[in-house]
Amino acid sequence: MDERRCLAAGAIAMFFAVGAGAFGAHALKAMLAPDLLAVWHTAVQYHAWHALGLLAVGLSMAIDASNRRQRALRAAAWLFAIGIVLFSGSLYLLALSGQRWLGAVTPLGGVAFLAGWLALAWAALRPTRN
Secondary structure (H helix, E strand, C coil), X not given: CCHHHHHHHHHXXXXXXXXXXXXXXXXXXXXXXXXXXXXXXXXXXXXXXXXXXXXHHHHHHHHCCCHHHHHHHHHHHHXXXXXXXXXXXXXXXXXXXXXXXXXXXXXHHHHHHHHHXXXXXXXXXXXXXX
C-alpha cells in the first residue's frame, strides 16, 4: 500500500468508524442488549484508533520517502487494515447477530493490530542511511 492509498484508507476507515459510532449511539441503543452494545462500542473504539494509525502510517510514508522504512510502513498499513476488518468487523457482526462464535475471529484481528504496531516501531527504529 503506498502513501496515497494508506491515507485514503485511513480517512475512509475513520468515516465508517464515525458512522458506526453514531449508528450505535442512536439506532442500536434501543435495539441491542447492553452487553452487545458494549461489544459494538469496543469495535468502534478499535476501528477509530487504527484508522488514525493508518493515517499516521500514511503521513510517515509521505515524510520519509527513503525506501529503508517503506517496507515496514507498508506492512503496518496492511496489518492495521486487516485488523480493522477482522477485529472490529467480527465484533460488529457479533453485536448485530448475537452469534458468539464470531468472537473466535476477533483475536486474529488483535494479533494483526499488535503486529502492525511492531512494524511501525521497526520502521521508526530503522536507520535512514546504509
